[in-house]
Amino acid sequence: MMRLPSSWPWAIVFLLLVLPWLALVALGVFWLWQNHYLVTGLVILASFYGAATLLNHWLKHRQIEPFQLPDVQADERWSPAAQDIWGELDKLIEELNPADYPLTDSARLLQLVQQVNRKVARHFRPRAGKAELDIPLRNILFITEQVSRDMRQLLDEKVPFSHLLTIDEGLKLWKWKQRLEKGHFIYRMGRMLLSPTTAIPAELSGFFQGKVAQYPRGLLEQWLLRTLVKKTGYYAIALYSGQLAPPVLAEPEPQPGLAPEMKQPLRILVVGQLKAGKSSLINAMLGELRAAAHVLPLTDELTVYKLKQDDSGVVLIFDSPGYGDESHWFEKEPERALGGFDLVLLVCSATQAGREADAQFLADLRNWFDQRLHRSMPPVLAIVTHIDQLRPLREWQPPYDLQTPQNDKARNIREAQETVAEALRIPVSDCIPVSLQTGTNYNIDAIWAALADKWPESKRAQYLRCLPEGRSKEKLRLIWTQMANLIRI
Known part of the structure; x- marks a missing residue:
């Protein structure tokens, strides 16, 4: 005996629901035909379906969806x-x-x-x-x-x-x-x-x-x-990644979020070869040397200066000894020397032909951060010094238009700028030519403008650098609170 499929009761329900409507449609068509309204009715029906079809195509073209992909964006400070x-x-x-x-x-x-x-x-x-x-x-x-x-x-x-x-x-x-x-x-x-x-x-x-x-x-x-x-x-x-920690519930009105803004000052490292003009650059930037009080240098090789700015707070500038092809001070403690800064000013003399030592420093810096993806490499600006000593030697009448050089001096300065950019593999716009003659400094304002442009990248590098220390302090504070509660209990 043949068995009916298990869905046959649903088929009966479907027929009981659909047949009256089909009969109503058939009677309606017959009435329209009998009263000579069949053509008019078909035209109206076609108009409705045509309008629905056009609206359907318009909605698909607009891609209107009731539920779109959630707008959850990555944090810009992520590593x-x-x-x-x-x-x-x-x-x-x-x-x-x-x-x-x-x-x-x-x-x-x-x-x-x-x-x-x-x-x-x-x-x-x-x-x-x-x-x-x-x-x-x-x-x-x-x-x-x-x-x-x-x-x-x-x-x-x-x-x-x-x-x-x-x-x-x-x-x-x-x-x-x-x-x-x-x-x-x-x-x-x-x-x-x-x-x-x-x-x-x-x-x-x-x-x-x-x-x-x-x-x-x-x-x-x-x-x-x-x-x-x-x-x-x-x-x-x-x-x-260590950038988020649950708030301590004992604190008033805890607000979960990323790590609090670090209170440590921004650190700028000034590096370069011997006689490149690092000290003269720091003198020009600070106006006068002001040694930082109660600031521990990262290594014994560095000298620290403090710059107080109204908008950005305290900025520490670290003067480093000059390196050469054989001697590299930063190789002694690369963990602290290469990873302890938020912006690097690489001073290159326009009169020096050799760039191997500078390129080696940048290669070591890039390699250090490539091995530590939880950190962000600080931005690098190349400061091209001694441009006043380029040929013609006796000519020095700034300012010079380096975008469209009009004389030999401007063309030589532009060539030195491009040579440094090519050797260091950085954009030409990040190579800033300056003159640091005593009392007649030239183009120092361009350095401050470039620092302002690199400020977001520097803050990101500072945030990721200070993050482990900030988390360690939070952990210690939480442990102290837990121990105090345990003693109270």
Whole structure:
């Protein structure tokens, strides 16, 4: 005996619902034909469908979507390593299929969050056996807290009635959604039986447009999952890179966020070969030498000067001994000498032909930061000195137009500027020609303008340099608070 398919009761329900409407349509067409309104009715019907088709094309052209990709941007102070893993998370969400992570399956959603956290952890701690566990428990809880808060705010803004629906009501609505999807399948089968001439082309069109491959990727599910991945990844990157720490709850009105602004002054290193004019440059910048009080130099080789600025606070300028092809003072303590500064002024004499020592210094500096992606290399400005000693020797009538040189002096200065840029592999705009003659300094204002232009990069380098020290102080303060509470208990 042949058994009926299990979906036949749904087919009966479908027919009971559809047949009265089909009969009404047939009677309406007959009435229009009987009263000679059939042509008019068809014209009106075609007009409505034409307007709907045009509106549909316009909406697709405008790409109006109710749920777009979440606007979660990487922090501009993140290190290159953090930027790399953020790009990998972008690739992950592009491959995300909502059918693999139903919103009603909490276990699958937890697996997705763990996958993101594991991916970030292994990026920052590749040598750890279980990198995702190489973090304090309170930090994991903090990620959960922040993601939950952000998701709640997004639901309030994007999903209507989300603040009124209970979890039980939401699960019931989701079950009804699945039933409606099943009913839609029955409707498609019924249409194939009743009108195969129109149903078959429609099904083939949907297949070749890729709708079958995309089913059942709903916009809401996709948006929620992508937001979950981006938010989890954002806080995981900030925590595993050390740029974010949970606030101490004992503090009044804690505001979670990135590390507080560092109070240490900006550090500028002045380097160059022997007799390049480093001391003369510092004299010209400071006006008069003012030794910093109670400032410990990074190495015994450095001399520290303090510059007080109204807008930027205190800036420390470190004068270094001249190096050559054989002697390099920074090789004694490269960890502190190369990584302890936020901006570098590389002084190059226009009358010196050899650039190997300068190029070697920059190569060592770049290599040091290439091996430490959690840091950001400080910007480098090349200060081309002794331009007044270029040929013709007796001519010195500044200012000179170096963009369109009009005489031999200007052309020689421009050539020296380009030679330094090529040897050091830096832009010509970062090579600033100056004259440091006593009492007649020239083009010092251009140095201050270049420093102002490099200020954001310098602040980023300072932030990443001071971050470990700031976090260490926070940890010590938290330990002190915990010990005090333990003694109180």
